[in-house]
Amino acid sequence: MYVIHVDVVYVLLYSEAMDKVLTVKNEKFWSLPGGKREHQEMLNQAAVREVKEETGLDVEVSDLLHVSxxxxxxxxxxxxxxxGEIIGGEMGTTDSEIQEITWKTIAEAEAPMPYLGNIRELLKNKAHYGVETS
Structure with a gap:
């Protein structure tokens, strides 16, 4: 059986001031902003692009928090x-699949995304991510 490998990137955007996480809803599910990596795109580039498409926000991404x-x-x-950290942009979407963008409490975000586990614990994670250039 032939299996295709696909990378899907997500960005956890947490507001300490609000104690909330930015989430998006597509036709079926709530998730963190993100999506599939395109051909020859680095993971961090895909993450930045997907957040922009789904939320209208410009972000910088840093540490890896979770892999499954x-x-x-x-x-x-x-x-x-x-x-991720928001560095600009305005909330809105150019992605026809996104039906809603909203800040949710951690408990509200964890319920529809049990695969992430404990979001407060994720926020403590810090795995280095780097891109080799040569």
């Missing part, structure tokens, strides 16, 4: 979650 994987039909999917 799952086989879904013919795809072996690796899910990579980065820590």
């Amino acid at each position: 994987e799952k086989v879904i039909n013919e795809e072996h999917v690796t899910f990579i979650t980065f820590r």
Whole structure:
């Protein structure tokens, strides 16, 4: 059986002042902003692009917070979650799949995204992410 490998990146945007996490809703599910990496795109570039498309916000991404994987039909999917910081932009979307963008409390965010586990614990994680250039 031939299986396609797919990388999906997410960005955890946490507001300490509000104690909330930015979430998006597509046709079926709530998630963190993110999506599939495109051909020859670095993971961090995909994360920045996906957040912009789904939320209208410009972000910087830093540490890796969470990695998981799952086989879904013919795809072996690796899910990579980065820590992000909003550096500009205005809330809104150019992605036709996104139906809602909202800040949720951590408890509200964890309920529809149990695969992330404890978001407060994730916020303590810090794995270095780097891009080799030569």
